[in-house]
Amino acid sequence: MDSSAGELLRNALVRACSALPTEVRGVPLEHWNESTFRFLLVRHLLAAAPGTACWSEWHRVDLVLPASSGATLVELKFFAHQPLRDHSDRVLRMKGGPSAQNVREFEAAIETLAGSRAKHWAHACGGIAAGYVVLAYCDPAITSGQRTYSSHYGKLRPQGRIASIETIVEELPLADDAIFTCKLLTAHLAPAA
Secondary structure: OOOOHHHHHHHHHHHHHHHHHHHHHHOOHHHOOHHHHHHHHHHHHHHHOOOOOOEEEEOOEEEEEOOOOOEEEEEEEEEOOEEEEOOOOOEEEEEOOOOHHHHHHHHHHHHHHHOHHHOOOHHHHOOEEEEEEEEEEEEEOOOOOOOOHHHHHOOOOOEOOEEEEEEEEEEEEEOOOEEEEEEEEEEOOOOOO
């Protein structure tokens, strides 16, 4: 990877999001999580640039794209409601959902990226060139007054540790009466120590 790693990531993310409705028709949304979404993203990264190095869960960073000019770090946050079923397949309740815990996880991802250049492992990947958060979430198409992920993340603006935000897709209809939003956030990285 070189300095175009951010553009490669963005383009692969656009393609992954475009493919998601078809993917969800084949594998229902209740089976999707951060890891399956990362799989889809990496598949599109490798299709666009075969041989690209992609490290998963490297020093607790979700995805690392190493390069001689410095690594691109990617944290993924994929939020969706999931059904909790009993032995007869009856849905007891939906687990997950928008919460303060989701917000804390998101904020922790930004902080991880912001401080990454000072980590003892930063030199092992040639330094850190850039850090991104892929923020993806599914809300019900009809909310009936319930809390949504959009109520937490829909009005995010660049500030503090967030340098920029690009909406990749917003309220993309999916099967299961859900809508999908995906944003690519660029983190302000603190200088190396």
